[in-house]
Amino acid sequence: MHEFAVGDIVEIETMNGLIYAQITHDHPSYPPVVVVFDGAFDRRPDHTQSITGRPPRFTALISLASALSRLGKQVTLLANEQVSDPFPIFRTPVRDKLGEIIYWWLWDGRSLAVDTGTSGPNRDAPLREVMGAAEFWRRLEDQPDQDG
Template identity: 35%
Template sequence: MAIARRGDLIEIETPNGIGYGLFTHKHSKYGELLRVFNVLVDERPRSPVEILDTAVRFNCFFPVSIAIRRKSVSVAFHCNVPEGLSVFPLFRTGVPSPLTKRIERWSLWDGEKSWQIGVPNKDEAKISPLAGWNHALLVHRISNGWRPEMWI
């Protein structure tokens, strides 16, 4: 039975190339945290550094171990989690208004506690939304260049 290990660099096949995400944390409520890099390549690089040196485009909770077992993703490399990615990231969350169906009061969440921020500023809009994603959504968002600021 395949179980993802912290530091697994996951390879995700998309229609537009191969994307990569690093499994960095396991949260007791939300599961495995994947840091998805801003890179699409045609073939696996020779070294994980070629991926780890790029920026993280977004963070999401994704069932990495299940995806490995189902062979919908694969472990390209196992590496030490870079210092900058070892800290649990902030997430953005909110409840849609029943009238407008839009989130009007946002909150930030650090993995333990949350606090309201109202309407996100330019920097807060770049914080990933708090959500669990399935394989189809992950592939779609990687291949189409999705960024957290597109979800406001």
């Protein structure tokens, strides 16, 4: 299975139904950014806007085709749509000697910034780490909202 391109929307069959993800950005030092959209479907929606108009369920840095191939999972390339969103913000915790988080590094794909707060718009930003295949599948199989 070849890796997907930026803009590709893929359909992944899970025990909860069909779940959709889109490869949104490339970075030379990391795997692609993959956004998994909220909701699971009993059947494929008629329009991709029904998928891409949904909020993200989670975002990950992962080589999607390789990860799903390692798990023996089949995916369907549904469409390719241009992505206009900026590179997402990722966060990395910085811990003290006791393991407590003392601040966060925020990364926008180009530079780092420090965030000392525990609230605000970046509180729920995805972690800046390469997600493994098993963790990706576990998060897919967590109960999403059921749709058509």
